Amino acid sequence: xxxxxxxxxxxxxxxxxxxxxxxxxxxxxxxxxxxxxxxxxxxxxxxxxxxxxxxxxxxxxxxxxxxxxxxxxxxxxxxxxxxxxxxxxxxxxxxxxxxxxxxxxxxxxxxxxxxxxxxxxxxxxxxxxxxxxxxxxxxxxxxxxxxxxxxxxxxxxxxxxxxxxxxxxxxxxxxxxxxxxxxxxxxxxxxxxxxxxxxxxxxxxxxxxxxxxxxxxxxxxxxxxxxxxxxxxxxxxxxxxxxxxxxxxxxxxxxxxxxxxxxxxxxxxxxxxxxxxxxxxxxxxxxxxxxxxxxxxxxxxxxxxxxxxxxxxxxxxxxxxxxxxxxxxxxxxxxxxxxxxxxxxxxxxxxxxxxxxxxxxxxxxxxxxxxxxxxxxxxxxxxxxxxxxxxxxxxxxxxxxxxxxxxxxxxxxxxxxxxxxxxxxxxxxxxxxxxxxxxxxxxxxxxxxxxxxxxxxxxxxxxxxxxxxxxxxxxxxxxxxxxxxxxxxxxxxxxxxxxxxxxxxx
Numbered sequence: 001x002x003x004x005x006x007x008x009x010x011x012x013x014x015x016x017x018x019x020x021x022x023x024x025x026x027x028x029x030x031x032x033x034x035x036x037x038x039x040x041x042x043x044x045x046x047x048x049x050x051x052x053x054x055x056x057x058x059x060x061x062x063x064x065x066x067x068x069x070x071x072x073x074x075x076x077x078x079x080x081x082x083x084x085x086x087x088x089x090x091x092x093x094x095x096x097x098x099x100x101x102x103x104x105x106x107x108x109x110x111x112x113x114x115x116x117x118x119x120x121x122x123x124x125x126x127x128x129x130x131x132x133x134x135x136x137x138x139x140x141x142x143x144x145x146x147x148x149x150x151x152x153x154x155x156x157x158x159x160x161x162x163x164x165x166x167x168x169x170x171x172x173x174x175x176x177x178x179x180x181x182x183x184x185x186x187x188x189x190x191x192x193x194x195x196x197x198x199x200x201x202x203x204x205x206x207x208x209x210x211x212x213x214x215x216x217x218x219x220x221x222x223x224x225x226x227x228x229x230x231x232x233x234x235x236x237x238x239x240x241x242x243x244x245x246x247x248x249x250x251x252x253x254x255x256x257x258x259x260x261x262x263x264x265x266x267x268x269x270x271x272x273x274x275x276x277x278x279x280x281x282x283x284x285x286x287x288x289x290x291x292x293x294x295x296x297x298x299x300x301x302x303x304x305x306x307x308x309x310x311x312x313x314x315x316x317x318x319x320x321x322x323x324x325x326x327x328x329x330x331x332x333x334x335x336x337x338x339x340x341x342x343x344x345x346x347x348x349x350x351x352x353x354x355x356x357x358x359x360x361x362x363x364x365x366x367x368x369x370x371x372x373x374x375x376x377x378x379x380x381x382x383x384x385x386x387x388x389x390x391x392x393x394x395x396x397x398x399x400x401x402x403x404x405x406x407x408x409x410x411x412x413x414x415x416x417x418x419x420x421x422x423x424x425x426x427x428x429x430x431x432x433x434x435x436x437x438x439x440x441x442x443x444x445x446x447x448x449x450x451x452x453x454x455x456x457x458x459x460x461x462x463x464x465x466x467x468x469x470x471x472x473x474x475x476x477x478x479x480x481x482x483x484x485x486x487x488x489x490x491x492x493x494x495x496x497x498x499x500x501x502x503x504x505x506x
Contacts, residue, residue, distance in 0.1 A: 033075025040068035050147035064108035129155035131489035134243030134341035134458030160240025243341025271338040273369035337361035341458025348465035373456030453484040
C-alpha cells in the first residue's frame with residue numbers, strides 16, 4: 001500500500017511533463033524503486049546487528065525492511081523492461097524526488113520503535129541524516145538501542161557521497177546513462193581531470209576512496225580509545241561530515257584529546273575534494289593537494305582561524321591558558337567550518353565573535369566534490385576573483401583580461417552560474433530566516449538555525465545551540481528547517497528549477 005501511494009504521488013508530480021512524459025515517469029519510478037530497495041538492504045545490516053546484540057528492535061527492522069522492499073519492488077519491477085532515458089530535465093526531477101521522498105521510507109524504523117515520535121520529527125531526523133546535517137530532535141541518545149543508533153549513522157554515511165552518485169555506479173547494469181544524474185547532483189565546478197572517463201567508473205572510484213578512508217578512520221578512533229561500535233558510528237559521521245554522535249554530549253562525552261585530534265584530521269580530509277584524494281592515491285604523491293587551489297585556500301583559512309579564535313578565547317579568559325584554548329577552538333571550529341557539527345564544548349557560551357565566525361566559515365569553507373555543504377570554496381574563490389576583475393576594469397576599461405584559477409581560464413558561463421547561485425543562496429537564506437522569525441523564534445536562533453541547516457552543519461546558537469537540539473521547535477519551524485536542509489544538500493538549483501515555468505514546457 002505504501003508503495004502504491006508513492007507511485008501515485010510521483011506520477012502526479014510528473015504529470016505536467018509534455019515531452020516524453022511517460023518515459024520520464026517510468027524512468028524515475030524505476031530508479032526510485034531501485035533506490036528504495038537498496039535502502040531496505042541497509043536496514044538488513046541493522047536487523048542483523050539487533051539480532052546479534054539482542055537490543056529488542058529486530059522485529060521493528062524486519063517490518064521496516066519488508067515494507068521498503070515491497071514498496072520498492074512495486075515501483076521497480078513493473079517498469080523494468082520499459083525503455084528509459086535520463087535527460088537533463090529528468091535528472092533534476094529524480095534528484096529532487098529521491099532526496100525528498102527517500103527519507104519517508106527511512107523514517108520507518110524510528111516511527112515503529114519510537115511510537116511517541118511525530119512524523120514531522122521523524123522526517124526531520126532522517127532528512128538530517130541523509131543530508132549529513134546532523135541536527136537532531138532526539139534526546140537520550142546514550143540509551144537508544146544500538147541498531148537504531150547505527151541506522152542514523154548509516155544514513156549519514158550513505159548520504160555523504162550522495163544517494164544519486166551511489167545509484168549512478170550501478171545504472172549501466174540497467175542500460176541507463178548516468179552523466180545527466182551526476183551533473184544534476186553537482187552543478188557548477190566539477191573536477192574531471194585524471195578521473196576515470198566513464199561516470200560509473202568515476203562514482204565507483206570515489207566510493208572506494210570514501211570507504212577506504214572511512215575504514216582508516218574507524219581503526220584510528222579505536223586506537224584513540226573508542227570502543228568498536230562508537231568508532232564505527234563516529235567514523236561514518238566524521239567522513240560524511242554529518243556530526244551525529246551516539247551520545248547526547250557528542251564528543252564532549254569522551255573528553256579525549258587523542259579522539260579530538262583524530263576526528264579533526266579526518267574531518268579536514270572529508271572537506272577536501274575526493275577527486276584530489278583519488279588522484280593523490282593513484283599517483284602516490286602529495287602534489288595533487290599542492291596543486292589544488294581550493295584545498296590550499298580551505299586549509300589556510302580554517303587553520304589560521306583556529307589560531308585567531310584561540311587567541312580570542314584566551315584573551316577573554318574563557319580558558320586559563322592558550323594551549324587549552326587552542327585545543328577547544330581547533331576542534332569546535334574545524335567541526336563547524338567543515339559542516340560536520342560535532343561539539344566538545346558549549347560554544348554558545350563563548351564570546352559571540354567566535355561562534356559567529358564559525359558559522360560564517362561553514363558557509364564557504366568546504367571544497368566542491370567533498371561531503372561538506374555550503375557555498376563551497378571554489379565558488380568563493382571565483383566570486384572574489386570576479387570582484388577583483390571588476391575593480392581592474394574600472395581602472396582599465398578597455399583592457400581585455402580573463403579570470404584564471406592557476407593556469408586554468410574560468411569561462412564566463414561558469415562565472416554567471418556562480419553569480420546566480422550566490423544570489424539564490426542569499427535570497428533563500430533571507431526568506432527562510434524571516435519565516436522562522438514570523439513563527440515566533442528569536443533572531444539569533446532563527447538566523448543560526450537556517451545557516452546551520454542550509455549549510456548542512458547541524459548545531460546553531462541559543463535555542464538550537466550545541467547544548468540543546470531542535471526538539472523544542474514547533475512543527476512549522478521544524479518543517480522550515482527540513483526544507484532548508486534539502487535545499488542546501490541539492491545545491492539549490494535542483495529544487496528551485498522545478499518552480500521555473502519553462503522547466504515544464506516542451
